[in-house]
Amino acid sequence: MKMRKKADFPQKICLHCQKPFSWRKKWARDWEAVRYCSERCRSAPKLTSAAEE
Numbered sequence: 887m888k889m890r891k892k893a894d895f896p897q898k899i900c901l902h903c904q905k906p907f908s909w910r911k912k913w914a915r916d917w918e919a920v921r922y923c924s925e926r927c928r929s930a931p932k933l934t935s936a937a938e939e
Protein backbone atom coordinates (compact mmCIF):
# COMPACT_ATOMS: atom_id res chain seq x y z
CA MET A 887 0.00 0.00 0.00
CA LYS A 888 1.43 3.30 -1.08
CA MET A 889 0.42 6.71 0.10
CA ARG A 890 -0.21 8.79 -2.91
CA LYS A 891 0.17 12.51 -2.88
CA LYS A 892 -2.93 14.44 -3.48
CA ALA A 893 -1.20 17.22 -5.35
CA ASP A 894 0.22 15.25 -8.17
CA PHE A 895 0.70 18.10 -10.57
CA PRO A 896 4.13 19.33 -11.54
CA GLN A 897 5.33 22.69 -10.36
CA LYS A 898 7.51 25.46 -11.70
CA ILE A 899 8.96 28.69 -10.43
CA CYS A 900 7.71 31.79 -12.17
CA LEU A 901 10.53 33.61 -13.89
CA HIS A 902 9.08 36.95 -12.97
CA CYS A 903 7.76 36.76 -9.42
CA GLN A 904 9.85 33.73 -8.38
CA LYS A 905 6.83 32.04 -6.89
CA PRO A 906 6.00 28.41 -7.40
CA PHE A 907 2.94 27.65 -9.44
CA SER A 908 1.23 24.45 -10.36
CA TRP A 909 0.20 22.85 -13.56
CA ARG A 910 -3.08 24.01 -14.93
CA LYS A 911 -5.33 22.46 -17.44
CA LYS A 912 -5.08 25.41 -19.77
CA TRP A 913 -1.35 24.69 -20.02
CA ALA A 914 -1.83 21.03 -20.76
CA ARG A 915 -0.64 21.47 -24.32
CA ASP A 916 2.45 23.54 -23.71
CA TRP A 917 3.44 23.08 -20.10
CA GLU A 918 7.02 22.61 -21.25
CA ALA A 919 7.06 26.15 -22.57
CA VAL A 920 5.35 27.80 -19.64
CA ARG A 921 7.66 30.13 -17.74
CA TYR A 922 5.34 32.42 -15.89
CA CYS A 923 2.56 31.90 -13.40
CA SER A 924 0.17 34.28 -15.04
CA GLU A 925 -0.49 36.44 -18.02
CA ARG A 926 0.43 39.45 -15.94
CA CYS A 927 3.86 38.08 -15.18
CA ARG A 928 4.32 36.99 -18.74
CA SER A 929 3.77 40.46 -20.09
CA ALA A 930 5.58 42.26 -17.30
CA PRO A 931 8.96 43.81 -18.01
CA LYS A 932 11.84 41.46 -17.34
CA LEU A 933 13.74 41.78 -14.12
CA THR A 934 17.19 41.93 -15.58
CA SER A 935 20.30 43.98 -15.05
CA ALA A 936 19.35 46.19 -17.93
CA ALA A 937 18.61 48.90 -15.43
CA GLU A 938 22.30 49.23 -14.76
CA GLU A 939 22.91 51.09 -17.95
Ligand SMILES: [Zn+2]
Nearest residue numbers: 900903923927
Ligand atom coordinates in the same frame (compact mmCIF):
# COMPACT_ATOMS: atom_id res chain seq x y z
ZN1 LIG B 1 4.58 35.15 -11.57
